[in-house]
Amino acid sequence: MRFIDLRSDTVTMPTDAMREAMYKAEVGDDVYGDDPTVSKLEAYAAALLGKESALFVPSGTFGNQLALFTHCKRGNEVxxxxxxxxxxxxxxxxxxxAGVQLRTLPTKKGEMNPREVASKIRGEDIHYPSTGLICLENAHSNGRVISLENMAEIYGIAKNHGIPVHLDGARVFNAATYLNIDVKEITKYCDSIMCCLSKGLCAPVGSILAGSKDFIDKARKGRKLMGGGLRQSGFLAAAGLVALQDMIHRLKEDHENALLLGRELSKIPGIKVEMDDIHLNMVFFDMQDTGYDSDQLVDEFFNRGIKINSAEDGIMRFVTNYWVSEEDVRHVVKTMKELLSA
Structure with missing residues (x-):
């Protein structure tokens, strides 16, 4: 049975072109720096993201944590x-x-208030930790794209205080697609960035950490310490190259399918869709007024060939991706209507 999988865009399978590239990849020992396919991917990614250098890492979480580990000293505050x-x-x-302390701020739809950020930067005091890093996220995991104005203001504050900025850009190409700009218009407001090659880009494994040459040289050693020296990783990097070269320009289709899904779900009595939050391929909605248990919905959908996650804090999330077509979206909505009216 073929499943329509809306749990996340992390569930995407590699394309035929990726499988072919992986099969034919020229590889070497990347810890020694002699895997040509990894080197090609890193150079391509660095140029694409507007940074001096880049590093292939196993996952997005690995890339973010490596960035904190590289930027910060133990005991710093982020x-x-x-x-x-x-x-x-x-x-x-x-x-x-990294052994750091996280100083978290509330957001408005994912955006931190720049004045609040500035107020939380530590001054010199024997009792205080040092502020070692500011982290932004774009696109945000709430499905929204953070404005360039917000990023620019926070980046300017950071520069005035000599503090680096790291961008969790797991879906930064989705953000660039939504804003209809070159991705470098986003990444110019950060000193380092992590972006995922999997998720909507369909590579089976891997992310990119990019920044200055000095930063990446230091991160490369940190990657080894963290167990990320993957030897003949060119087989994986080959799929990553296809992801960056071929898959970015079709993300708009996923966004359009998400908008269609949101619009159609919003027509169903008892379902409240946050239409203003559909910037990417994510649809968040509240179906508590239907009286239908979300865990039961997971089971019923699965029995009908659709994979979804249950509600988190009362909110459901459906995520479109390369393997979910417009026809699939309409089938999901039809199935939802049938279950709620039964």
Whole structure:
């Protein structure tokens, strides 16, 4: 049975072109620096993101945690939003790996208030930790794109205080697609960036960490310490190259399918869709007024060939991706209507 999988865009399978590229990849030992496919991917990614250098890492969480580990000294404080992926979904890794303290700020739809950021930067005092890093996230994991104005203001504050900025850009190409700009218009407001090659870009494994040459040279050693020296990783990097070269320009289709899904779900009595929050390929909605249990919905959908996650804090999330067509979206909506009216 073929499943329509709306749990996340992390569930995407590699395309035929990726499988072919992986099969034919020329590889070497990347820890020694002689895997030509990894080197090609890193150079391509650095240029694409507007940074001096880049590093292939196993995952997005790995890339974010490596950035904290590289930028910061143990005991530093990191300013970031309380709803960011680093805080919410990275298993408290910042305290274990980098040994840093997280100073979290509330957001308005994912955007931190620049004045609040400025007020939380530590002054010189024997009792205070030093502010070592500010982290932003764009696109945000709430499905929204953060404005360039917000990023620019926070980046300017950071520069005035000599503090680096790291961008969790797991879906930065989705953000650039939404804003209809070159991705470098986003990444110019950060000193380092992590972006995922999997998720909507369909590579099976891997992310990119990019920044200055000095930063990446230091991060490369940190990657080895963290167990990320993957030897003949060119087989994986080959798929990553296809992701960056071929898959970015079709993300608009996923966004359009998400908008269609949101519009159609919003027509169903009892379902409240946050239409203003559909910037990317994510649809968040509240179906509590239908009286239908979300865990039961997971089971019923699965029995009908559709994979979804249950509600988190009362909110459901459906995520479109390369393997979810417009026809699939309409089938999901039809199935939802049938179950709620039964």
């Amino acid at each position: 300013i970031l939003s309380d709803d960011s992926h680093i805080v919410m979904h990275e298993v408290g890794g910042a305290s274990v790996i």
